[in-house]
Amino acid sequence: MQFARRRRRGIIGGMYPFAEVESRAQERWRERGAFAAEEKAAGEKFYCLSMFPYPSGRLHMGHVRNYTIGDMISRHRRMLGCNVLQPMGWDAFGLPAENAAMENNVHPAEWTRNNISEMRAQLMRLGLAVDWRRELATCDSSYYRWEQLLIARLFSRGLVYKKTAVVNWDPADKTVLANEQVVDGKGWRSGADIERRSVPMYFMKITAYAEELLADLDSLSGWPSSVLTMQRNWIGRSEGARIKLPLAGRGDSLEVFTTRPDTIFGATFCAVAPEHPLAAECAKKDSRAAQFVADCGRLAVSEEAIKTVEKKGYDTGLRAVHPFDSSRLLPVYVANFILAQYGSGAIYGCPAHDQRDLEFARANGLDVVAVVSPDGKNYEVGEKAHLGAGVMINSGFLNGMENEKAKSAAVDALEKKGLASRETQYRLRDWGISRQRYWGCPIPVVHCEKCGDMAAAEKDLPVTLPETVRAEAGKPLSAALAADESFFRCACPKCGGAARRETDTMDTFVESSWYFARFASHDCNDAMVDSRAREWMPVDQYVGGVEHAVLHLLYARFFHKLMRDAGMYPKEARYAEPFSRLLCQGMVLKDGGKMSKSRGNTVDPQELIERYGADTARLFILFAAPPEQALEWSDEGVRGCSRFLSRLWSAGEEFSQMRKTILDDVRADGNGNNGNDDGILESARREIHQTLAKADYDMNRLRLNNIPSAAMKMLNAMQEFSAQCARGGFASAEKAKAAAALLDEGFGIVLRLLAPAVPHICEALWEKLGFGGTVADAPWPRADEFALAQKQTADVVVQVNGKKRGQVTVAAGADEQTVRAAAEELPAVSRDLSSRAAVRKVIFVPGRIINFVAGD
RNA sequence: GCCGAGAUGGCGGAAUUGGCAGACGCGCCGGUCUCAAAAACCGGUAUUGGAAACAAUGUGAGGGUUCGAGUCCCUCUCUCGGCACCA
Numbered sequence: 001m002q003f004a005r006r007r008r009r010g011i012i013g014g015m016y017p018f019a020e021v022e023s024r025a026q027e028r029w030r031e032r033g034a035f036a037a038e039e040k041a042a043g044e045k046f047y048c049l050s051m052f053p054y055p056s057g058r059l060h061m062g063h064v065r066n067y068t069i070g071d072m073i074s075r076h077r078r079m080l081g082c083n084v085l086q087p088m089g090w091d092a093f094g095l096p097a098e099n100a101a102m103e104n105n106v107h108p109a110e111w112t113r114n115n116i117s118e119m120r121a122q123l124m125r126l127g128l129a130v131d132w133r134r135e136l137a138t139c140d141s142s143y144y145r146w147e148q149l150l151i152a153r154l155f156s157r158g159l160v161y162k163k164t165a166v167v168n169w170d171p172a173d174k175t176v177l178a179n180e181q182v183v184d185g186k187g188w189r190s191g192a193d194i195e196r197r198s199v200p201m202y203f204m205k206i207t208a209y210a211e212e213l214l215a216d217l218d219s220l221s222g223w224p225s226s227v228l229t230m231q232r233n234w235i236g237r238s239e240g241a242r243i244k245l246p247l248a249g250r251g252d253s254l255e256v257f258t259t260r261p262d263t264i265f266g267a268t269f270c271a272v273a274p275e276h277p278l279a280a281e282c283a284k285k286d287s288r289a290a291q292f293v294a295d296c297g298r299l300a301v302s303e304e305a306i307k308t309v310e311k312k313g314y315d316t317g318l319r320a321v322h323p324f325d326s327s328r329l330l331p332v333y334v335a336n337f338i339l340a341q342y343g344s345g346a347i348y349g350c351p352a353h354d355q356r357d358l359e360f361a362r363a364n365g366l367d368v369v370a371v372v373s374p375d376g377k378n379y380e381v382g383e384k385a386h387l388g389a390g391v392m393i394n395s396g397f398l399n400g401m402e403n404e405k406a407k408s409a410a411v412d413a414l415e416k417k418g419l420a421s422r423e424t425q426y427r428l429r430d431w432g433i434s435r436q437r438y439w440g441c442p443i444p445v446v447h448c449e450k451c452g453d454m455a456a457a458e459k460d461l462p463v464t465l466p467e468t469v470r471a472e473a474g475k476p477l478s479a480a481l482a483a484d485e486s487f488f489r490c491a492c493p494k495c496g497g498a499a500r501r502e503t504d505t506m507d508t509f510v511e512s513s514w515y516f517a518r519f520a521s522h523d524c525n526d527a528m529v530d531s532r533a534r535e536w537m538p539v540d541q542y543v544g545g546v547e548h549a550v551l552h553l554l555y556a557r558f559f560h561k562l563m564r565d566a567g568m569y570p571k572e573a574r575y576a577e578p579f580s581r582l583l584c585q586g587m588v589l590k591d592g593g594k595m596s597k598s599r600g601n602t603v604d605p606q607e608l609i610e611r612y613g614a615d616t617a618r619l620f621i622l623f624a625a626p627p628e629q630a631l632e633w634s635d636e637g638v639r640g641c642s643r644f645l646s647r648l649w650s651a652g653e654e655f656s657q658m659r660k661t662i663l664d665d666v667r668a669d670g671n672g673n674n675g676n677d678d679g680i681l682e683s684a685r686r687e688i689h690q691t692l693a694k695a696d697y698d699m700n701r702l703r704l705n706n707i708p709s710a711a712m713k714m715l716n717a718m719q720e721f722s723a724q725c726a727r728g729g730f731a732s733a734e735k736a737k738a739a740a741a742l743l744d745e746g747f748g749i750v751l752r753l754l755a756p757a758v759p760h761i762c763e764a765l766w767e768k769l770g771f772g773g774t775v776a777d778a779p780w781p782r783a784d785e786f787a788l789a790q791k792q793t794a795d796v797v798v799q800v801n802g803k804k805r806g807q808v809t810v811a812a813g814a815d816e817q818t819v820r821a822a823a824e825e826l827p828a829v830s831r832d833l834s835s836r837a838a839v840r841k842v843i844f845v846p847g848r849i850i851n852f853v854a855g856d
Numbered sequence: 857g858c859c860g861a862g863a864u865g866g867c868g869g870a871a872u873u874g875g876c877a878g879a880c881g882c883g884c885c886g887g888u889c890u891c892a893a894a895a896a897c898c899g900g901u902a903u904u905g906g907a908a909a910c911a912a913u914g915u916g917a918g919g920g921u922u923c924g925a926g927u928c929c930c931u932c933u934c935u936c937g938g939c940a941c942c943a
Contacts, residue, residue, distance in 0.1 A: 091943070094942080096942080167941075168941075179940085226860050227860085230861095230938075234938090234940090236859095302940080303857095303858080304858085304938095306857090307939085434941095508941095508942095509940095547942095550938060551943095584937095586936090594936085626869085626870095629861095633868095634867075636881095639882085640882050644881080694879095697872060703870095705869075705880090706880085709880040710879095711880095797875075802924040807876075845875060849924085851924065
């Protein structure tokens with residue numbers, strides 16, 4: 001047949017015309033407004049959201065991955081008949097803009113808006129099914145004014161409040177540093193030793209929602225369990241007791257928090273945080289103590305820095321009296337590893353049952369008294385503290401109790417003495433939203449000497465960030481607002497007198513905590529959101545990096561609940577949480593490491609797209625790894641994907657030619673000449689539908705990398721089938737027509753299977769082969785049960801003692817007896833069985849396996 | 857340090873959740889076409905032994921449960937993410 005040769009020529013040596021194909025497909029979508037989401041449209045709503053990007057200037061592979069995954073899910077849902085909303089916007093405030101200003105003399109606003117234009121063009125080139133009418137940028141006052149309004153109202157309700165907090169202070173640059181700007185305890189630019197400094201800040205009372213944030217995690221069945229665990233641990237609810245230990249020779253006492261009141265008799269010391277009032281008091285009188293506290297103050301503020309530092313303490317000379325044995329006096333240390341924010345900023349140490357306390361005790365020559373015993377006997381503690389359960393020993397009235405019971409008994413006894421109260425503590429701290437920075441949303445608070453601090457009047461909102469400040473090379477912009485009189489001078493909303501605006505701006509996590517709601521009400525200009533948010537929310541599928549597993553996702557959940565409680569959503573279960581399903585995608589690596597400028601191993605998506613087209617870029621990134629796993633970059637892999645798309649392109653032509661040839665033959669001679677088609681048709685169709693069934697299963701569980709695999713496999717099967725058709729005629733005209741129909745059916749399935757991943761080429765082929773309409777709205781293919789059921793036989797693996805000895809082909813529903821009989825006939829099986837003792841047991845899994853268990 | 861992940865051929869990964877390990881792709885080897893090369897197409901490809909049939913071994917390391925373990929349990933190593941001011 002001449003056909004086989006024609007295919008070989010195909011599109012000789014080159015790629016399919018991807019540039020034309022892609023711009024034409026995008027043009028068609030644009031003309032049709034194909035992805036504009038309407039509230040009233042038919043079909044179940046599906047809100048698919050990818051985490052919006054920070055406009056850093058250039059798209060990187062992480063973005064490509066994130067948005068391709070989101071797009072594939074969106075397009076799949078569209079094909080299932082859903083009414084899909086997929087929006088895009090810009091997380092446009094933040095530190096990099098200020099750094100760029102310092103380096104390049106360019107204003108953050110200008111830099112940011114230019115970056116947005118460039119990145120928007122790059123994103124559009126990817127062919128995302130996004131409703132661009134809803135685009136937003138958080139640095140626009142039309143966006144941030146609404147969060148100012150909410151913050152102002154929360155301030156009046158006490159859910160936003162002021163207190164001091166510790167920050168990293170760079171004494172050389174006279175500026176506050178982010179944790180990432182502190183390298184080995186020194187400022188990244190100045191190299192000066194950083195200091196801890198207390199500054200007044202605004203906080204959001206997220207702890208008021210701790211219980212709900214924790215409890216509602218149980219309802220998030222669409223989230224990865226690892227993220228739920230991380231959030232639970234982050235909130236860190238623990239039940240314990242606040243215990244007062246009287247200080248010897250003084251009237252007052254030290255308050256400590258413990259989750260292990262059962263170990264009270266094992267306490268041999270106390271420790272307070274360097275920020276604790278007792279530490280300050282001691283430092284006043286004792287210069288060495290003052291020195292120690294000052295040394296602690298040189299530590300960076302991150303928890304990581306505190307936890308990894310060498311544990312040191314300084315004896316204040318104060319002694320706490322043991323509440324059950326006044327003869328025991330516990331030395332009180334100031335220690336660098338005690339967190340001021342947690343509990344009461346003070347602990348008692350029980351070295352026998354806490355590893356950190358044990359190390360501290362050993363270093364300071366303190367007693368170690370075991371009070372919880374695994375077997376009830378006395379014992380000496382070695383290198384490891386005993387953290388598990390046990391029976392109380394050396395513990396007065398608690399002796400002999402299970403330690404769980406002793407927890408409660410100890411607190412009961414202390415409560416009677418008025419020395420303790422039960423308390424539930426959270427590791428979660430209130431959210432400090434103040435930043436001493438310029439490029440952020442101004443905090444809508446006014447300071448009046450007479451009236452104090454108050455929220456800015458609502459009629460004065462938004463408090464617009466002045467974009468007139470001058471950027472200067474090498475000069476931090478962080479103090480720009482505090483230096484801008486025209487910004488901070490204002491009238492007090494209460495007394496009308498001269499007042500001063502707050503000059504700190506907000507944490508950028510605030511903007512990203514509600515953008516998903518704004519996408520639904522993007523052009524609402526009289527409120528944060530309108531009723532459309534109630535239609536679209538919650539987000540049905542959220543896609544983004546695991547690095548956001550705790551902070552962003554927790555803040556967004558909190559903010560959503562605040563908005564609900566402010567009346568923006570009904571108090572119904574549906575609106576309890578903002579994100580129903582969550583997919584955390586992995587990073588893009590190259591040469592085993594993160595792609596980054598400093599490593600010099602970046603691959604520019606732009607270049608990739610120009611060279612191979614957006615579909616190849618999308619295909620590679622989907623195919624190379626499952627979405628949640630790290631993806632290893634491979635240039636060869638990219639070429640393989642490009643090759644596959646070129647093959648797909650010519651296969652369309654091939655199949656329609658083959659189909660025509662078959663039908664022409666039927667017309668010419670009525671066919672039925674040489675009937676060597678036994679089962680080809682059925683087995684080809686079965687393979688296509690089996691593969692489809694697996695692909696559908698994988699699509700539903702978001703194993704997106706398996707979809708291209710399935711499509712490749714199908715295309716291989718189709719080409720095999722096409723070659724078989726070319727080799728011979730058919731037994732009847734009906735068979736021939738069925739074969740022609742299968743070529744059509746199979747390729748239609750391949751195209752629809754691939755359309756969410758590589759939409760442009762599928763759109764072009766769909767049109768070219770005359771399937772009708774647009775593939776973006778074609779129905780997702782369904783596996784035909786009839787085709788799947790046709791197989792009459794099953795291959796059963798035969799094992800002896802778990803080792804494979806062969807395989808038998810039996811009728812589809814064959815029972816154990818039949819299979820066993822057939823299996824025992826196999827030479828390898830009988831040989832093995834005869835060398836062993838009698839068969840003790842036969843394990844039979846119908847259609848899969850039979851295992852003879854025999855003695856040796 | 858604490859919390860959360862991950863480790864499967866030369867490489868990326870698959871394995872319908874305890875039932876034939878290595879689907880699909882890359883790379884490599886051989887072939888077709890070509891003066892030649894590239895491209896394209898066809899075939900092979902876990903390791904070891906063997907001409908082959910076949911056998912043994914094999915999913916980061918070490919133990920365990922099971923008729924049967926990549927999958928479940930325990931211990932360990934390494935890599936990655938987060939740790940509250942990067943986003």
